[in-house]
Amino acid sequence: MAQTWPRRDEPFLILGVETSCDETAAAVVANGAAVLSSVVSSQIDLHARFGGVVPEIASRAHVELLTPVVAEALVEAAVDDGGADAVAATVGPGLIGSLLVGVSAAKALALVWDVPFIGVNHMEAHLYAALLEQPNVVFPTVVLLVSGGHTLLVEMRDHGHYRPLGGTIDDAAGEAFDKVARFLGLGYPGGPAIEQAAAGGDPEAVPFPRALLDQAWDFSFSGLKTAVINHVRKNPDVTTADVAASFQEAVVDVLVTKAAAAATHVGAASLCLGGGVAANTRLRDRTAEVCEQLGLQAVLPSRAMCTDNAAMVAAAAWWRLLSEGPTPLDAGAQPNLALPLA
Ligand code: KG4
Ligand code: ZN
Secondary structure: OOOOOOOOOOOOEEEEEEOOOOEEEEEEEEOOOEEEEEEEEEOHHHHHOOOOOOHHHHHHHHHHHHHHHHHHHHHHOOOOOOOOOEEEEEEEOOOHHHHHHHHHHHHHHHHHHOOOEEEEEHHHHHHHHHHHHOOOOOOOEEEEEEOOOOEEEEEEEEOOEEEEEEEEOOOOHHHHHHHHHHHOOOOOOHHHHHHHHHOOOOOOOOOOOOOOOOOOOOEOOHHHHHHHHHHHHHOOOOOHHHHHHHHHHHHHHHHHHHHHHHHHHHOOOEEEEEOHHHHOHHHHHHHHHHHHHHOOEEEOOOHHHHOOOOHHHHHHHHHHHHHHOOOOOOOOOOOOOOOOOO
């Protein structure tokens, strides 16, 4: 049964906490819509020399960074000693050690302030990043969620009502960017590095494969990664810029083609992007183009909202609280949590 609280017409401040991977973040959002503060402390420098996120280093860094990050978010939002009206944290999917840091801290604050705790699904939070900045999104919408760990196409009929249409059968889109960047010696994280390298290259230089274009809504990026490696080994003179541009074009081509087809198939009025890969300029431009052609509302969150942050956690928490109420304090972190279906 729908809760009669919180009241939508009174300011209700949710402190969001995000520690699922390598960003330590806290934010205060009013009524799931107004971002009063959003602080993100990235651990990229700590992990870069290992070429990827090292889980043990990530959880230790969250322990050190979370208290100052939360304090900064509360001060910036002018939250007084009485605390926020609720505290939310990402409970999964993500790295278990990292998740536990944020979940424990959020529960402790909820107990001290005597306010509700709300456990949030990280992918649902990415989805809400788009809706947070575009409150007038027209439903039904199709959301393409593309992060380091997930590639998902989701139909959303209303707040909290999802139908997953498809996902990757092997590597996630962001993972493909990271792996190809590592192979090309471009560093970590791979997405921004590939995007930068691609700026000086020809996207048609190498006709890399577009997998599963004939198979509805599932994706596969592992073969593309192998194709890049084979091509560079066979053609050592090829420029990194051309390989990066051609690889990026192949990924974007598949993502946009399938997302547009899914939107048409379900009769969507809008198409939303979410997740770290949605910060990619080529993906954003192609999505805007195809939405224009199909007469769809394009919902492209700002780049800062695409990558991991806690404002999206607090926004998703508001809608969860309205529909389901608080999460029991004995609910734990769930590293493999799936997107909730409704
Ligand atoms: O959503 P996110 O910040 O963290 C996860 O939940 O995974 O996504 C991180 C992923 C990484 O794989 C990173 O390489 C990719 O997003 N990414 C990008 C860009 N910025 C971040 N991929 C392509 N182009 C970008 N500009
Ligand atoms: Zn994420």
